[in-house]
Amino acid sequence: xxxxxxxxxxxxxxxxxxxxxxxxxxxxxxxxxxxxxxxxxxxxxxxxxxxxxxxxxxxxxxxxxxxxxxxxxxxxxxxxxxxxxxxxxxxxxxxx
Numbered sequence: 451x452x453x454x455x456x457x458x459x460x461x462x463x464x465x466x467x468x469x470x471x472x473x474x475x476x477x478x479x480x481x482x483x484x485x486x487x488x489x490x491x492x493x494x495x496x497x498x499x500x501x502x503x504x505x506x507x508x509x510x511x512x513x514x515x516x517x518x519x520x521x522x523x524x525x526x527x528x529x530x531x532x533x534x535x536x537x538x539x540x541x542x543x544x545x546x
Contacts, residue, residue, distance in 0.1 A: 482507075487504050
């Protein structure tokens with residue numbers, strides 16, 4: 451049974467430092483999560499509780515990453531639409 455994740459390229463496997471070189475905020479958050487787990491274990495927290503804390507922090511990180519991506523993508527789509535039609539106006543709900 452092969453439990454390894456497929457790499458991007460069979461010739462060269464990227465290190466985590468390479469993968470996060472352009473995303474220092476993600477690297478910093480992942481290191482904070484790792485440090486939090488280490489601190490929790492040092493305090494005598496059960497493995498189950500340390501895992502639950504890590505999962506919650508990773509979930510929050512995932513939400514932040516997806517929100518950042520969505521905002522960036524929305525802005526790109528808006529810029530593209532305005533480039534295609536310079537007279538395009540921003541959508542706003544009509545006031546009653």
